[in-house]
Amino acid sequence: xxxxxxxxxxxxxxxxxxLSTSINELHDRLRELGFDDIRPVxxxxxxxxxxxxxxxxEIAEYLGITKQAVSNMVDYLEKSGYVIRKPHPIDKRGKIxxxxxxxxLVVKAKEKILNEIETRWMEYIGTERIQMLKEDLLxxxxxxxxxxxxxxxxxxx
Numbered sequence: 001x002x003x004x005x006x007x008x009x010x011x012x013x014x015x016x017x018x019l020s021t022s023i024n025e026l027h028d029r030l031r032e033l034g035f036d037d038i039r040p041v042x043x044x045x046x047x048x049x050x051x052x053x054x055x056x057x058e059i060a061e062y063l064g065i066t067k068q069a070v071s072n073m074v075d076y077l078e079k080s081g082y083v084i085r086k087p088h089p090i091d092k093r094g095k096i097x098x099x100x101x102x103x104x105l106v107v108k109a110k111e112k113i114l115n116e117i118e119t120r121w122m123e124y125i126g127t128e129r130i131q132m133l134k135e136d137l138l139x140x141x142x143x144x145x146x147x148x149x150x151x152x153x154x155x156x157x
Contacts, residue, residue, distance in 0.1 A: 022117050029113050035106045037080045045073060046099065046107055053098035055088065082106065 009017065023040055030038055041063070048054050048062040060070045074097055077083045082103040088094035099107065122130050 022114075025117060026110065026113050030106065030109060033109055035109065037076075038082075038106055042073070042077060042082070043110060045070075045077075046103065049083070049097050049099060050107065053086070053096040055094060055096055059097065077103075 027038070027040065030036070044063060045059055048059050054062070056067050056070045056074065059074075060067045063070070074083060074085065078085065080102075081100055083097050084100055085095040086098055088096045118130070125133075
């Protein structure tokens with residue numbers, strides 16, 4: 001896609017392209033830091049399990065996927081050292097998924113990288129305009145979702 005084609009995009013496409021560009025940079029930089037086995041969906045899962053952990057059912061509902069898919073992801077992340085399964089504190093038959101030290105390291109790296117990306121946006125667009133954009137997007141999100149019980153950041157499948 002060239003600049004002329006980008007200039008002709010509607011707002012939703014521009015927001016989507018901005019997200020894709022940022023997510024791609026995030027994962028390129030995570031790979032450089034040794035987190036080459038992390039995928040975008042894992043970040044959404046980590047949001048659900050931080051800070052105190054989550055059950056497989058909670059993760060499945062949060063991500064909008066099956067418990068089997070969550071189990072496969074947890075297996076993968078457990079083998080990679082990002083999460084562990086612990087006994088559930090209330091339901092003795094259940095398990096809770098929590099981040100390991102390596103899991104917390106990738107979360108902290110992600111936060112640092114996203115802050116750097118946002119800082120660069122501020123340099124390109126201006127701090128005041130970014131703040132206005134954030135406020136406008138927040139207003140839109142709240143108005144469009146005022147009848148819904150909760151807002152979640154989750155992947156668009």
